[in-house]
Amino acid sequence: xxxxxxxxxxxxxxxxTIDATVIKALSETVKSGAVALADLALVSRDGQGVVHVRDLxxxxxxxWSGMIRDSRPLTLLNDxxxxxxxxxxxxxxxxxxxxxEHRWAQRLSEEVRRSGGVTALQARIPQEDxxxxxxxxxxxxx
Amino acid sequence: MPFARSGRPxxxxxxxxxxxxxxxxxxxxxxxxxxxxxxxxxxxxxxARTPPAPAPPPPAGGAELADxxxxxxxxxxxxxxxxxxxxxxxxxxxx
Numbered sequence: 001x002x003x004x005x006x007x008x009x010x011x012x013x014x015x016x017t018i019d020a021t022v023i024k025a026l027s028e029t030v031k032s033g034a035v036a037l038a039d040l041a042l043v044s045r046d047g048q049g050v051v052h053v054r055d056l057x058x059x060x061x062x063x064w065s066g067m068i069r070d071s072r073p074l075t076l077l078n079d080x081x082x083x084x085x086x087x088x089x090x091x092x093x094x095x096x097x098x099x100x101e102h103r104w105a106q107r108l109s110e111e112v113r114r115s116g117g118v119t120a121l122q123a124r125i126p127q128e129d130x131x132x133x134x135x136x137x138x139x140x141x142x
Numbered sequence: 143m144p145f146a147r148s149g150r151p152x153x154x155x156x157x158x159x160x161x162x163x164x165x166x167x168x169x170x171x172x173x174x175x176x177x178x179x180x181x182x183x184x185x186x187x188x189x190a191r192t193p194p195a196p197a198p199p200p201p202a203g204g205a206e207l208a209d210x211x212x213x214x215x216x217x218x219x220x221x222x223x224x225x226x227x228x229x230x231x232x233x234x235x236x237x
Contacts, residue, residue: 008153057146078152099153 004106005122006038008081011096012088016044018096023063026098030067037067039076039099043085051086074099210235 011022030037041055056065056073076099085095109119125133131141211232218228 006153008157075146075150076153078147078150081152081154082147084154 002106002110003038004036004102004104004109006076007100007102007124008077009096009098009100010085010088011098012085013094013096014090016092016094018042018094020063022096026096027063027067030100034102034104035100036103037098038074038101039097040064040067040073041077041082041085041097042094043082043089043097044094045086045089045091047091049091051083053082207235 013019026037029035039055041053042060044052044054046052054060056068077097082097085097089095105122112119134141214223214228214231214235217223218225223231
């Protein structure tokens with residue numbers, strides 16, 4: 001199985017539910033085909049601070065499960081990963097943990113290889129470095 | 143499904159611990175860590191290129207502390223931390 005670069009995104013919300021607009025934004029990104037959702041978990045804390053984990057094998061609303069386009073979701077995140085997500089939230093809060101696969105990068109690398117090239121570097125630039133470079137070019141960010 | 147997930151290698155292990163110790167905001171996981179450590183530091187002014195200050199580590203138990211100290215030493219050996227950064231990070235771990 002070929003797989004593109006994976007990225008883990010943890011989004012923490014100061015409330016117990018995730019807005020439909022967030023689900024829609026993620027869903028549309030997945031539907032564009034640029035990324036695939038390789039794994040997903042919702043980590044929440046109840047009023048007593050107890051951590052609850054739901055993933056795609058639980059009864060998540062169809063809006064979530066519809067994002068998995070392959071035969072079955074993978075189980076890539078482990079307990080330690082989910083604990084890390086749990087540390088980002090307090091009581092009555094929820095965190096979305098998504099593992100996205102950069103399919104576009106995999107496709108690009110494939111074509112580069114086919115034409116005899118190599119992907120010599122693929123680097124994610126930290127936001128602050130990007131801002132510095134862009135502002136040095138005379139463009140105001142923010 | 144915590145049971146299905148236990149025993150898996152996971153994805154964030156190395157990334158997040160390195161980010162915690164070195165404080166380098168180069169991976170998205172470090173944002174989560176900073177949040178987890180409860181916003182103790184002022185956010186850097188936009189555009190300011192400040193040297194990475196070691197983020198306050200989570201409270202560490204004995205084994206975990208030893209593990210973190212050893213990772214710190216690794217980072218120093220690898221040249222990723224200066225002596226000063228190493229000393230500062232170590233002092234925080236031992237606080």
